Amino acid sequence: MSDPGEPQWDLLPDQPEQFFSLSGEYDVRDLKRSYNALIKRFKPEKYPEEFQRIRAAYERLNDALRYGETPHQGTIPLESQFDWSSLPVPGQQPRDLPEDQTPVSPAGSSQEDPNSESAPLIEFLELHERVKQEPLPELYEDLRSLPHKTPYDYYALALISDLLSEEELSFPLWLLKGLKAHPEEPALFELLHQYFLTNQTINGLGKLLVQTSRIIRNDRFYYLTENAWDLLLREVPFSRFRQVLETCESNLLDHRVDHMLVFYVHLLKAALWKADPGWIRMTLAQIDEYHERMTFWLEQEYEFLFLIRSYQEQREEFLKGGPVRKLIDQTIIDYCTQNEQTADRRFLECQLTLVSQRDEVLEEFDVPSRNCETVVYLWETIAADVSQRIDTDWLPDDPATLQEQTSQLAGRLFAEGEGAEYRKAVKIPRLAFTLIFLISMLVIMLCLINKSDSISGTLLIVGFLFLFNGVAFIISHLFTDMVTQEFYLSWWRRQLMTFYQSHWFPLPYLAAELKRLNGTRIDNQKFRGLGEIAHMVRNDAGLWFYSTAQRLLSACQ
Template sequence: MSDLKWLPGEPMRFFGLDADFDRRDLKRAYGKAIRQYKPETHPAEFGMIREAYERLEKSLRYGQQMQSLAQASQAWEVDDSHQGEPIEDPVPRTSASPEIQPTLTSRSVVPSTPKPDLTLRQLAVVDPVAATAKLDSTVRRSPQDYYIAAVLADAVSTRATPKYLGHLIDGLIAFPDDPGLTSLTSEFLRTEIPDEILSKTIEFVAQKITTPLFYVLTESLWLRLIESSEFGVVKNLLDQCERAIRQDDPAVRTTFQLRLMRSAIWTAPSDWSAQIIHEIETHSASLNYTAQIDLQFLVDLQTLLRSPKRRDPIRQQLLGAVRAACRYDETRSVAQAVQLLSEVARDSTAFRESFPIQNNDEDMAWVSVIESVVDQLEAYQESSSDAASVDENRLAAQSLQLIKDLFPDIGLVVRAVDQAKFRYKSVPMLVWLIVIPVVAALPLIIALSVAFGGNQWAAILTLTGLVFIIVGVVWSFFGWLYPKKLAPRQEQFKQTRLMRDYAKYWRARLFRFSQACGEPIHVQCIRIAQMGRQTNQAGVSDLAIHFIRQDSGLVVFAALQRILK
């Protein structure tokens, strides 16, 4: 069970993560935590967990630029200027809004008489006005001073002001690498900015922060703006802000673009999306492994969005689930994505009709995109350790029954092999090796007989000519005609007929097996191979596995079954 005592100081310890955790580990731990602290029943706890998750998720994506943020709340644990005392919030802020708490306002109106030896932190608690005055007269401020000034700005004001954010930004200008200020600013922008001032807030930050840190701080605002505004507004504001960036870091900007595109690709013009993806690809050498996966996801998703088949009802529903999974607040869209995918996964007949066997680039893109989304959604569901144990006996019985059902029709499925060989090798070889030598030899025999009058030399030359003709015909067939011209056609004919007969006799049975099994496709293949060896039907199992790997629709369908389980 996740212990909240580790938040916000030690998020990795709260989630139970090792130092080398990856995105899947983080998402699985996060999903387990929010099942324990659901947002509708534990809003405060959920907010803390969400903030910890986003910090760690950012550290994975931005790499070294964000690694220090994972321990941001520990950065100010000890302040040398305050005799080693822990730094506490001098004026606690509400998590919902920046409005002043009544007790603090009254405290600022009727200040107490502080002792002259009070530290700034202590003075801020008993007399915010005096603490503010003391800060204003301080020439050299520490990062903690900027934070105290930010909190006091709300405490001494009679109305809500943007000064809290302003002081944090000023602190980042003075200390751009300070993890505490960066974490506080990022969290404030993520949670405290209402939708109606998203654009103004982004503009304000862009005017103050002209380094790549701008991307890190405002990422959450951009994602919300994409969902609430027309794309033209987003693009114009993005162009305006990027012109203000004075220090460019391709790695940070590319990481920002990757996250932005997951939301923007659905509403942006295809030309603009292609341009941004191309820019990301030009800097792909600087991307870490996680970012490389994100880039491939965008490339495949762009292929699907450009396809004319996207209007198919099943594919539309799948794209709807993918779009839900790409939204900024994943926890609120997971349920929608799971529902859409579950509906598709229950109707194998409609799915087979929507995904005929083609094996083109679009089919490969579907496999990549759906498996990525299923991996993401599985992280929010029960882990394998929490789920019921696998019923090995039931799965073994299902695998055995599959082999029995497939065996009677194996001859009909593989007949294309003999048909292709007969059509593109046997018949052409007979024609080439018999008809052509005969046709070529007759003129030779007649010509030599006329020239030499049928004597011994005519016979010798005729025999020599026939040998050269036969050798030439054999070489031309096996060395040129068959490998260069006929073999490719034979292979194409064989594959086409094999897949046609597979779809006719075996495909529906394998779809039903995948639906009943509910395991990843590679696990299904292992079970089929094992059962084939146990029953001395390795030929059937090997052929079935070959077809499974060639059937992109089946691979996608099998991935969806993991959602149902």
Template sequence: MSGPDEPQWELLPDRPEDFFGLEGDYDVLDLKRKYNSFIRKFKPEKFPEEFQKIRAAFESLNDALRYGEPLPSSQHLQFDWSSDTEQSDSELQNELTGSPAADPLYNSSSEATDKGQKTGLLERLKDEPIDVLYSELKQQPSKSPYDYYALAVFADLLPETKGHFAGWILEGLKVHQEEPGLFELLKQYFSQEIPLKELASLLLKTSRIVNSDRFYYLTEKGWDRLIRNAPFKIFRKTLSSCEANLRDHRVDNLLVFYLHILKPAIWKASQKWIDQIFAEVDSHYDELPYWLEREYYLLDLLRQYREQRDTFIQESAIRETIDRAIRNYSVLPESEADLAFLECQLLLISYEDDLLTEFPKLDKQLLNLRILWELIADDVYERVEVYVEYSESEQRDSQIQKLADQLFHENYGRRYQNITEMTSTTYVLLFLASIISIIYLIFRMFSSFWSSLLYIGLIVLTNFIFFVLAALSSNWLRDRYYRAGWRFEIMRFFQTCWLPLDEVAEGLEALNGTKKDDIEYEELDEIANLMRLDPGLFIYVTAQRLLHASH
């Protein structure tokens, strides 16, 4: 890969801000926009290595921004030590393994020395066994941060102590509290595939040593794995035990963590636990950062959907497909969730007419579903969209004009116009007849006042009832023609046009009342409103747009 738009890979992992082109004051949303622009080009299925680099850089910055931590660009794995002999800890790892370190846990640009030793560890490794050095360093009474790092590396390489890496890092943090290098090593360790039994135990041990509000920032990746892969009772018990060890944690860190973990938890937790967490968040809603408000809204819709999903599914293949997509979006890692959501769109398009007839009307439950589906689709769309220029109004207007022609030149459109014209003529004739009758009765009123007044009242009441019934029948007729013909024309239109549904509806409203050739475009505003209220059409249009964007 090469070209003017090729990212500056040499800036990773040490300078993620420069890699994303961020400078000055920026926030989570600014970072997300930059990240999305990169992964549209480097999709995980085509460029797995590049995607992993971009994702790792994004997560390091995103975590720091969300929790208000120092940005990674100023917080490398730097230890405070001094000695006559210097060596880099990456060189130490290379010497131990015989090859460049691939694991980010062992990568660092900082300089290292073996404090208190006349000969550096790197030199001694050439002649002495690892177990001898490990035993000697372990018995050393006073240890620097780098000593604990070296012990962690040695322990992970020796068969009898393998898996003790995190234990030594925690021991180091116990002595050198919140030391940046050790802290960052442990945070990266929680991103690894730790066995679930060890993970729960490690989280509890960590809470006893790092018992401040930074615990949530440090361990968030571990909780992600625990909530997705362990029974919920283990997650709940572990979280409760850890939080019992925390002191003076800030509520903003707590809110960030809860809103992060709620998305998968909604599908696994008990209703009581979910309500408790939402109550905690609600009590501090005014303290939420603005970028969390949308996340809260999405989570609240997910909670409402979960409460209604048994009623919604109703043993329908289409509804089960939609349900599975919403669940996958909530519980799978981002790249897997995006792919699963796009696969769902293929299934939904394959249903075609069945998808439109599955949802006969938009009730309150379906309104919430449409909003939820729109938020999820917009989130996925931002990561898969290949921008298509629709800003030229002439192109957009011509497409919408074409749709209006299809709606009114096809058989259903012409029949509907003929019926509405007949109905309008009937309205006029009835109105004129009523006026003539009332005038005649007024002239007779002087000879028979009360009877004439009664006749006038009956005429007015009859006309009122007729106009009410005519309006209702007109609405019924319009709805019938929409479902019998127009919506299928609209569906076919969106097979080759990927404008947003609401934009097309606005365009139809703008054409309402205009005339072209012998056709006058009436009721287009009502058709546009029916389009907006049609959940089946919305889901179909969304699927077409997402698949077009992903291609």
């Protein structure tokens, strides 16, 4: 008996919707949830074949949904779209048939009407039978010489030419010839889409795209070729990429704005790192012009582009920190420019490095971490996307235990080692200010008692003492902050990192709970300074990167 939780592999590749348990109205988010649930079980490093089948089915539906194509279109089995019998070819002799069998004349043949009394009762060999009996070169020449070819003939020519010809593009070129003869033929169109989806050959790709734009001259060109543009953008200089794209778009006659928006929002994720600034500005302005036509999920993708743009504006300053920052920067670029599998792997490799180089992370990110707000938010967005695909049985801490765990953490921060030294250190400026304030009050009282002095002199002394106390208060406050920051960097920060080796609570939640505990008393111990620690936690980019890395690596384990 098969496992009831086992995917129905027999539904692929022809019924991807049923494979992902999708029915009725669904969108990109529904598809992604189902896809992520499957690839958590069938990871590429353990189940490469299963993963590739799941990925191919996902990309097929995802492309259709994003571009507004009917998801069912192109997912019908090819057997029901093609006439699987070959056309008669000159010189072929019909087979002898049993007396009780009615012969069938192939669809699309030039034979006489089978209902006519004079029609010969013949049946020609089907193509799969001819392949077994005839040399492929002769069969290829016979098919190519046909004056009128069916869609299936073009499909057969594409397959055979792929076996016989050394030309890498013979397969898609025959499909294009078929689409030229049979415009919008769904089976040929889907076969060509699958070719662009899986092809990793860069040689001749630019010419193939231009040739495709001369035959598929409507808005479906973007949907058909999107993956080929991703490959071209990665492998060739941007000037060459732009030239090919502009040539192709000049051949299009009626491309819709909606398809153009989907294509360019997808393309810009990688192009922002490679394209020239002028082209980026022009493309963004073109998208902004039709922003109101975006769907909800497309708006989210567009907001991610602006997050990247904001980071790029601060990138030069961010990279001055050291090698860890450069590693983070390269990981962000890889996430935007590489395929999903490669990007996920490099992101997780970066997490392992961040955990293993804790001291370097502490050194490169001061507290407060300046000009890091955007990169932290960008990193969180990427981590959330990657974690959806890698989480297995790992579960984060129960939020209900946050208060208890934070109380225990606070106890360690203040009761152990340098934590106790901190309480003594911060008392010094506080006691000094208190002493100065008391002496000032005493001097003021003496001045008021001494009637011999003029009133103006008394007021001058009082004003001076108030000013002196104000300055003393500011110095005391600054000294306390300096001591607190020093203890945070040398003691509390390391304790917080140790805490995140075995716990996971979102940093804002932990900071809010630490602030709430400030000034409270637990087990005869009064916590002071937790508000300052909470503020530093919120502004500690190094702790953000480290805690995120610990969380993702725990999920992988």
